[in-house]
Amino acid sequence: MIKLNVNGQIREIDADPDTPLLWVLREWIGLTGTKYGCGVAQCGACTVHIDGVATRSCSLPAGSVGAARVTTIEGLSSDGLSHxxxxxxxxxxxxxxxxxxxxxxxxxxxxxxxxxxxxxxxxxxxxxxxxxxxxxxxxxxxxxxxxxxxxxxxxxxxxxx
Amino acid sequence: MTQTTQFGRRFFLTAAAVAGGGFSLGWSAPEAAAQAAGGSELGIWAVIHADDTVVVRIARSEMGQGTLTGLAQLVADELDADWRFVKAEYVAPDVNYANKRAWGDMSTGGSRGIRASVDYVRKGGAAARAMLIEAAAKKWSVPAGECTTAMSVVTHTPTGRTLRYGELAADAAKLPVPADVAVKTPAQWTLIGRGVKRLDTVEKLSGKLVYAIDLQLPDMLNASIAQSPVFGGKLKSFDAAKIKGMPGVRYVVPVGDDAVAVVADKWFQANTALAALPIVWDEGKNGDVDSAQIAAFLKEGLDAKEAALCQAHGDVSAAFAGSAKKIEAVYGAPFLNHATLEPMTATAKYADGKVEVWVSSQNGDASLAAAAEAAGVKLDAVKVNKHHLGGGFGRRGQQDYTRQAVLIAKQIPGRPIKLIWSREEDMQHGFYRPITQCKLTGSLDADGNVTGLHARISGQSILAYLAPARMENGVDRIAFQGWIPGEFGYQAIPNLKIDHAVRNTHVPVGFWRGVNTNQNTIYMECFIDELAHAAGKDPIEFRRKLMAKAPKHLAVMNAVTERAGWGTPLPKGVFRGFAQNCGFGSYTAAVAEVSVSAKGALKIHRIVAATDPGYAVNPDQIAAQVEGSFVYGLSATLYSEITIQKGRAVQGNFDTYEVMRLADMPKVETVIVPSGGFWGGVGEPTIAVAGPAVLNAIFAATGKRIRTLPLSHHDLRPA
Structure with a gap:
């Protein structure tokens, strides 16, 4: 079980801790705004914020995120337009x-x-x-x-x- | 909130469009979708709702090139619609099929989106407008000729009475659709030629646009695929027992005769298990082929006796024999992958002899056909849901991934299966830009005039691979893009011959954005520069003479060189290069300004690019295509290549298949010079001039001719 703080919500996810954060976001939580492009941190389509810092989520094990705040494109602004x-x-x-x-x-x-x-x-x-x-x-x-x-x-x- | 769109069912693209070039944050998709659910059909291209919303139907595919907005502009202009009320929706391929293809060709390639639909979609808009006028005239009991339209309102001119389109739509829809209506003259256009905002931007800023890869359906499973690493190889066996019990894994299934897929609850689980799956391949006869062999095979074709003729006039041999100077050079360009950022993906569900697919496709008709064939059902048993594409560039005209998704789904009936290719599969199973070499021979008289030119391509034919039926007596006309009479700018050369020794390899090839104009323009424009240099003449003055029969090419060259200040002083160490071409119905030209340090660090300081697409539907979207064309074209020129070892593609991801990033993109200034009278494409034609303009500038800076690509082979790297 992985515990994540995603866009201000605490999520408990039944996935292997080695699962990259990208796939936990997309497939376990259903936040598909964060994209798969390469899987090797080359292209940046999977960029999210970890405690406000841009991070390539395809190469970051979800289990290593801990209590850090994860922000995805869906959580960047309340209406998706105003940032x-x-x-x-x-x-x-x-x-x-x-x-x-x-x-x-x-x-x-x-x-x-x-x-x-x-x-x-x-x-x-x-x-x-x-x-x-x-x-x-x-x-x-x-x-x-x-x-x-x-x-x-x-x-x-x-x-x- | 989603916003795919397919009329008759599914969801709606919400238009964030506003008039006057401003921008609004005030729309709300769910309400818009609710409003769009009803509406009155005025012909087949426009639906008008009581609240004045105008929904324009789009048969082509949107992959970033802006065709959805441009086509909506064409219809809305003829309709005299208020652009603030305009939205767009896709025509579902199965609905098109069921209606005898009333919406025409869905194929979206060759920069044809607008130029090949422009007549019938405008007539569709004009017919809808005529119906609204007729409805108003009836209501007022006045002659239709006394009514005018503007901004979604019909006005009875003598009395000043008005009715909104929303008030008229229900009555108008009951009238017959006029068969042949006149379209506006260019002077009457109100939307065509305006840089209105795209209709589909807002969802791309919030992460809410559902690409095919993002689809989530109840009971859906996910598949990852491994295809024979050697092109043309077959699947021999796999050991499913070895991965049984890995997290989420449900099925391991063969896919046709050349691939195997793991199906799991999540795609990440499927892909992880696939990596652990023992697979035995039958490599076939190509397991030893490498790039060096292919290069030697092509080299032989440069002097082969047999070749397919593009065009010839005069006598090049005699011209060469009698010349004061003869120049010869051999150029070459590698295989390239499209590398759309969204990898190939499709979802399929098979149940009770019917199949439904959700795809990002450049050709809805082809998706329908591929799904039917793979499922073994008739065309009317297929439903196709189109999604916006995460890049297309020609790759998604092929429907191999849709076929595979259906082949997998048929083995697991009743559940939707989403197939996603890993980046590595995508990189190593492309329909690559064909590899070619080109030998150019040119001759000059004592005054430096060109007396003869022979261009011999040797290399792979796209049509021979993908559509042999379209070969004409062994000639692949597409191989000569940019060089056929009417496109070729240097037709005035007195003795001319252009031909192609077709040399096909086992590597799959296809239409790569810009197709053969890319390689051909590098070959021709760099070689013309070589001739100018040999003649001791300025490259622009030199070309001017050769363009005696090509006034449109000349006009675009003049426009771009004037804007770039050709001939004016540059900062120390900065040099200019030029290239031009005609392709996909448009004329393009570019000037590049570059510097090269002593250590070989290349910096591109500025690009000026001109294009004459005849009529310019949306200048801002044309500028976006021109800007992007330099990234696509210069990625190919500077960094990218697919090489072959042991019969397979070597490069697997963006660490080895390098592409341009922000730091290396030069500033691009777009000059649009629409001369009118024709409709040319804009998504592709500029790519061709990106490479040779920069290569010619590099020669001006260094005296070094780059004849094989990419540039990284030549100790030159972006600074």
Whole structure:
């Protein structure tokens, strides 16, 4: 039995502790917004927050999470739209097929929590998720917009290198 | 809350669309779905509800390319609908089949989504509008000719009376659908040409969009599959007893004659058990084939006597013999995997001689046919539920995974079985972009004019593998994409020959986004650059002469070089390269600006890309496709390849099959120059110019010609 705190809810799950968190989220809890892309922490489609930090859940044993807070795309904002990253993503029409976007959004939200006004270099270093449709240009622009929306630290134009 | 959509049943795509380019957070999917449940059918393409909601039916598949929104724009424009009320729903393939394919071709490839449907879907919108006018005219007892429409309202012009579409829809639906209605002229368009927001973005931001891989059904089991590692090999045996008792495992079943699947409560359990399953394969005759053998096989074709002709005029041999200078070069490009981020997946349920599938498919008709064939039932015993695709790029036109899901489900009747390929299966069982080499020979006169050009492709034919019936006397026309008369920009070359020595390997090949325009444009545009260099001329001025018979190619070249400032000074160490092509009905060109450090670190500073798609339906979505095309095209140019050892694909995941990430994507500036009069595709044609523009810039920077891909073979890496 694994005990997890997912999106603020305590879940008791009857799965082998070695089961990657990704599959516990998708198949045991039914939260399918977190995606499978590679299974080897390469693509980032499975990105969730562990205590606020972007983490690739496909390679993280669920049993190792302990009491840490797990946040998935479903728990990023109450309505699925109002996190500054989601607002900026809609404004810039970032998604194409959309499959990688949960991971991109979670990675971006974590980056902004750590660096409220990231430079292009920060973004290039921190956002390593694969998008086969090639939305990277809009991902970058939307992160700058989200930084401005989120408020005062960087200012509206803050941080763009 | 879900939002797949299939009319007549299942759920609805909720439109987050708003007018004026703003964005709204104020929609609510469950209510929208409830509203959408009724409605009045005005012909087959539009349903209008009492609350003014307009639901446009979509037969093609949405995989990120924006066709769903673009097609809705076409219908809504003819309908004079208020875009704020427009939503979209898929036509179910089985409903299309049952109605004698009233909604036409469902195949979504070749950048045809819009350009091949544009006439009939616009007529559908125009017919619905005529019905609304007729209904209003009857109500008012006035001539229909006195009524006008705009923003989902019919107005009786002489009196100023108005009725909303929602008020008219029920009456309008009772009228006959006019058979032949005129569509608008371009000057009358209100939505076509506007960068309205996509209809399907919101669900992609919240994780709520249900892709085929996300489907959850009552009693569903999950399957993971292992296919013969050697292409063409067969399944000999497996030892199910060895994994019996592993967590969740329910069944181990053969799938056709070349695969085996483990079926478990959860997919992770199935995949874990599959890894522990002893399997014996019959490798067949290809277990020793490797990339070096394939390369030698293709090399032989470069000078072979027999070749399939694309086109020829003049006499290239005489031109070469009498030339002042003759240049020859051999290029090559590897096999490539599509690597959609959502791996191949399909769910199937078989019961009582009927089969239902849930798929992400680029071709709903093909999914229906594959399911029927695999289940051994008639086409009318199949239901197909289409989901948005987590990437397609040509791969999901093939329905091998749907066939497999049904083959598994038939052995476990009554329960839905969701088949998901592991990334490794996906990487090693593709329909790869065909491997080709190309020998180009060109000649110049004493003034540096091109007197002759011969391009000889040697390599694999997609049609020979996938659709031999479409070969024409041994010629695969698709192999010549970009080079056939009408597409080829350098038709003015006085002596010209283009041919193809077909050299098929045992490796499956297929349509990979952009298809053969990709390799061909690299070959041609880099070689034209070689000729320009040999002639001592500027690559743009040099091409201008060759484009004497290609005004549209020339116009796009002019547009992009002007925007990029071709010929103007650049920062120290930065150099430009150019490439152009015509494919999928559109004209594209690009200028790349790059620098290469002494250690071989490549930096792409800027891309300017122009496209002439005739009419531009949604400029913002065109820009998105152009931007993404550079990621897809440059991934292929810089990093990706599938190599063959012991008859199988070597690369298994993104650690060895590298693709472009954010850090390496150059800034892309899109220039749209719609010249009107035709409808060209936008999802694919730009990919072809991405590689050669950068390769030609690398030559300008280093003097080094890259003739084989990927670039990582040449001690050049992104900085």
């Amino acid at each position: 500054p990253v989601q607002v900026a993503w809609l404004q810039h029409e970032v998604p194409q097929c959309g499959y990688c976007q949960s991971g991109q959004i979670m990675a971006a939200a974590s980056l902004l929590a750590e660096k409220p006004s990231p430079t292009d270099t920060d973004i290039a270093e921190m956002i390593t998720n694969i998008c086969r449709c090639g939305t990277y240009q809009r991902v970058k622009e939307a992160i700058h917009t989200a930084a401005a929306l989120a408020g005062p630290v960087g200012g509206p134009s803050g941080g763009k290198s």
